[in-house]
Amino acid sequence: MIPMSDQYEQYEAIVVGAGPGGAAAAAKLADEGIETLVLERGVKAGAKNVSGGLLYAEDSAPYAIDNLYPQIRLEATERPITEYYIQNVAGSTVKEYDLTRLHEHDTRWSDAVLRRKMDSWLAERVHERTRETGGGLLSGIKVNGLLREDGEIVGVTCDEIDPIRAEFIVAADGVNSELARDAGLMNWEDPEQWFQGVKATVEAPNVNDRFDIGPQEGVAHLFSGDLFDGVRGGGFCYTNVDTLSIGAVFHLDSLVESAAEPHELLNALLEHPVCSQWIDDPYREVEYAAKLVPDSKKVAHPDPQSDRLVLVGDAAGQMQAQGPIIKGMNHAVTAGALAGEAFAGAKRRGEPESAGERYVERLYESGTMAKLRPKRYERVRPIAERERATEVVDRLLESPIGRFGVRALDATGLLKRLYSSPFMSMSIPDTQTPYVTLPTVIAETLGEPVSDDTTVDPPSLEQRIGELTYDTDIGNPHIELLDNSVEASGAAVTACPVSASEFGGGCYREETIASNGSTKDVVSLDTQPCIECGTCAVVADTAWEHPSGGRGVEFRQG
């Protein structure tokens, strides 16, 4: 029986999701004395979240996480990143550039983080602060849709508890936001708009010695070139307290086109001497993880609000890939705080319904939107991403003239300067050229050979899945395959980070069925090993939802 609407619980504000975006929104709302309820589907905050992850505090941003949670760097992050390099790889030759200047541009600080630790730390603070307002944080509760009255959004509905009304709803529910989809603000159709990030957390008890750094120092290495079988993307290796975060972020369309296996691409990086030189022998992987990442250049919603609902962070596509630098958490924080501020202001003026518009205005005024959707990229894109143009540039780069040019640029120091230019990196087109061709040519032309012995022997996909923790909602799969034809959903067999062609233990499998004397290839789905990355929501024909609160995979590192 559905109770009458006037019996619904009511809070002044609801925040869905306790990642950095939700934590920032909740802090701002609570500090303004607004009764705020935070709902998180993970059994604990952070249990569902994955990032690389370098958390940035930008000089130019109106809010950074330490403005809202001053103790965070002391208590919940891993290490400050003090050195920053890019490794251009071609086969076994490597050319390193020091990118510390690019990294430090507009950066007040930047720390490596692990999400389980950081998000659960944040969640405790969020609960303390919101509880004082009469709200609080509840984990293990999944919001499954928007509550509407007369067509207007007035609250949320949940799997575990009755619907709740609120004057203001912040969807900080991350990539594949079911609320953004329900509101009709985002869809999950075009692989070109997303990246897939895949990552291993690796044991490294001797980080300081290996990288020759002190306990309050850290190193970030980025990798590009021909490491990934031509798939557009880049790798990273970041130092934590006693682990390394090693992973890669790929353009989803490129991953699908190449029918590449993400776990194998990750292995290619781990095993390459350019990376394995920093890994202890024997190789010990603590956790394997993956998640979709929106490409703000293409999907940052220009007007992420509707009625009482606002979208912040990944839910709104606010994830900036600034060339090799990935900035999602910091923008989620900024957006979350701006949303909280907007509602508090609107409420003071006695017009709470104007909060959404005010939030969007502040996104533009503060320069946040300009970073997420750089004008320069939009101007360059139509020319730079045309196939002919890419081909011409790539050929030229690979030709003797190109190689001569690369050498000349390097000799004058211009190449390094170009690499270090934030202005340039914001307008990098999404083509082979910057991701694969140029770094490869640089490494071939200018690189030094690295020793090719590797000690890294990554676990099989089966072992990786076996090491993960799941609480499976048996008999209630969260993804339904709508079209099992290979044309519609076959891409998921390789693109799903826990599936692989010829592997029977993954989510997506190829099957041959016999009917009427003929055979047919189809795709089948078993959601048991699913790590909820969101990829198949885009590349296969599915009815896609997250599992109920507390169910599904539980990351311990993130």
Next chain:
Amino acid sequence: MHSIVLTKGVPDFREGQVSFDEDGHLERGKTPTVMNPNDEHALQAALQTKVRHGGRVSVMSMGPPGYGDVLQEAMESVYADDLYLLSDRELAAADTWATAIALSTGIEKLGLPDLVFAGFKTADGETGHTGPQTCWALDIPMITHVTGLSVDKDERRVRARRLVEGDVAEIETVEAPLPACIVVDSEFESDYRTAGEHLALKDLRETTVERAAEYDQHLTTWDHTDLNLDPDYIGLDGSPTIVSSVDPIPKPPAEREATMVDPGDAEAMGELFDEMAALSGGA
């Protein structure tokens, strides 16, 4: 709302904990005491009442002083406000009847609450009598085999979903005025449907973690003089039940003699009844 939950310590029957001697007798001394597993459901029912309607939950047990651990365990899971242990030599070796007399006296001393909760059956005695007998002694209505509960504070009534005859397939809903005694079934499920309830639960969890660590500060121990009980009516002397002998748990026979009987075969069934009649000591 004030609830009292009756709980009991039982030997830990879990694999690896329980210890039997050579003859198959339980070695009480070597087997740790834990809270009767069925009482967990009674505690959860009391907790739900507290979360929804506020008030106080007391947990009461009768047993040796070592039962403090059991009460601590109860405090952790139910976030109880105060604990009562009825304990002295005169109370030892009581059967369910004598236990019920002592418990009901303890409850009356504390003041009759709105609800008394008991678990269904204990893991050791398995008689399922203590709850009902205590309730009879208190002379308040009782609902048994309860799987779901709601209280109307203003009307002072309790409504319960219960299994008819303890049968899972048949469910009925009954009502009783407060105060009442609720015997909670192991099928009981707490039901928290609002964020407010979940937040209250979280608050309780936080405060109780600290409280359970120093549970003895919330523990009151009463002996028979505190309860003004005549030793002739309590403990072993007051127990009408006489246990003639306790059968050791038989070791499984190496080979069982089994005869298959088709229930449709009248003649074979007749023979079977004859054989059984001899065993039952009747006929």
